[in-house]
Amino acid sequence: MAKVRVGVNGFGTIGKRVADAVALQADLELVGVAKTRPGFEARRAVERGYPLYVAGNGSKEKFTSVGLPVSGTLGDLLARVDVVVDATPEDVGRENRKLYEAAHVRAVYQGGEEADVAEGSFSALANFDAGRGKRSLRVVSCNTTAIARAASVVLKRGEVEHWDVTLVRRAADPWEAKRGPIDGIVPTLDLPSHHGPDVRTIFPSLPIATAAVVVPTTLMHVHVNHVRFRRALGGTDELVEAFRASPRFRLIAPWEGADGTPQVMEIARDLAGKGGRPGPDLPENIVWERGVRVDGRDAYFFQGVHQESIVVPENVDAIRAMFELADGPASIAATDRSLGLDRARTAPAQARPMARVAPRK
Ligand code: NAD
Numbered sequence: 231m232a233k234v235r236v237g238v239n240g241f242g243t244i245g246k247r248v249a250d251a252v253a254l255q256a257d258l259e260l261v262g263v264a265k266t267r268p269g270f271e272a273r274r275a276v277e278r279g280y281p282l283y284v285a286g287n288g289s290k291e292k293f294t295s296v297g298l299p300v301s302g303t304l305g306d307l308l309a310r311v312d313v314v315v316d317a318t319p320e321d322v323g324r325e326n327r328k329l330y331e332a333a334h335v336r337a338v339y340q341g342g343e344e345a346d347v348a349e350g351s352f353s354a355l356a357n358f359d360a361g362r363g364k365r366s367l368r369v370v371s372c373n374t375t376a377i378a379r380a381a382s383v384v385l386k387r388g389e390v391e392h393w394d395v396t397l398v399r400r401a402a403d404p405w406e407a408k409r410g411p412i413d414g415i416v417p418t419l420d421l422p423s424h425h426g427p428d429v430r431t432i433f434p435s436l437p438i439a440t441a442a443v444v445v446p447t448t449l450m451h452v453h454v455n456h457v458r459f460r461r462a463l464g465g466t467d468e469l470v471e472a473f474r475a476s477p478r479f480r481l482i483a484p485w486e487g488a489d490g491t492p493q494v495m496e497i498a499r500d501l502a503g504k505g506g507r508p509g510p511d512l513p514e515n516i517v518w519e520r521g522v523r524v525d526g527r528d529a530y531f532f533q534g535v536h537q538e539s540i541v542v543p544e545n546v547d548a549i550r551a552m553f554e555l556a557d558g559p560a561s562i563a564a565t566d567r568s569l570g571l572d573r574a575r576t577a578p579a580q581a582r583p584m585a586r587v588a589p590r591k
Pocket residue numbers: 239240241242243244245264265266267271285286287317318319320321322340341342343370371372403537538541
């Protein structure tokens with residue numbers, strides 16, 4: 231079967247990672263990426279051999295004058311692809327929608343866009359089938375993706391009466407030197423925060439309420455969860471094992487000593503390049519085993535969210551759903567294999583027997 235031809239418009243934090251992931255898939259072909267201006271990310275595209283196209287109000291001469299070859303305009307790219315992943319800044323995707331529709335190209339948008347930019351909102355573990363055959367999908371934001379994944383595990387344990395999430399949000403991505411706060415904690419005073427309603431674009435009747443504060447860190451977000459079920463759960467171990475059994479979760483064992491985001495991102499750096507993992511990223515939800523507690527009907531857990539990469543596998547699966555290339559479990563497995571996420575999940579268990587190797591005589 232012919233590969234689905236993919237273009238990526240907007241080659242920043244999310245776009246460059248999605249392009250790398252698409253390039254790894256056997257059933258997808260990365261045709262090119264589009265940028266408005268030359269810069270270190272345009273250079274990266276050329277160095278990786280991705281054909282570069284000029285988007286928005288950019289000019290070809292600005293790229294060629296600094297030695298970056300250009301394969302055409304965004305219009306040329308759209309004429310060569312079946313689907314475009316729009317990873318431009320918030321609200322630019324909605325502007326671009328006209329171009330995609332005029333070119334009869336399907337589109338995957340990101341979570342910075344309002345939900346009605348696309349035919350549906352998408353999160354692979356939660357609603358893969360709802361994305362089947364769609365001409366456009368919106369992959370929900372990093373925070374919403376993390377909550378939707380957790381909900382896909384939690385809702386299998388029992389009916390939820392109420393779920394409170396406090397989101398401790400990173401102030402900026404690591405490269406964004408001009409954003410803050412650099413000191414202080416800034417609460418999002420509009421309650422509930424927009425995350426709860428956004429989760430309901432995936433789980434319409436989920437009784438969830440969210441509140442958020444922004445803190446001066448760039449590494450990850452952390453979510454503090456309290457779920458009240460209608461009936462008592464079996465216990466803490468049951469919930470821990472449910473997270474462990476799910477794709478796209480990485481549990482941090484107490485013996486690892488990685489009790490906060492600095493150590494967790496150090497794990498990401500250590501894993502970079504292992505088993506196909508493209509970079510120092512953590513597309514999995516991070517759950518600290520020691521921070522999971524079940525007390526009758528009440529469950530508590532923390533999640534770490536690597537905002538720069540958590541939505542990357544979801545973009546790949548969104549394309550497979552739209553073109554009906556695979557069912558949900560098969561697509562998730564293929565994506566995770568290509569990104570080395572399946573191996574990472576089992577790594578602690580594999581590590582234990584090594585500790586028992588007998589010393590040399
Ligand atoms: P970014 O600023 O890192 O990258 C956006 C890129 O698009 C930049 O390279 C910019 O030059 C380029 N661009 C600007 N206007 C353009 C245009 N008209 N045509 C083509 N390219 C254009 O932004 P990002 O963080 O990658 O965010 C992209 C989307 O992903 C947003 O909707 C955002 O809300 C969402 N998202 C971001 C994160 C995150 O933590 N960074 C996480 C999940 C989802």
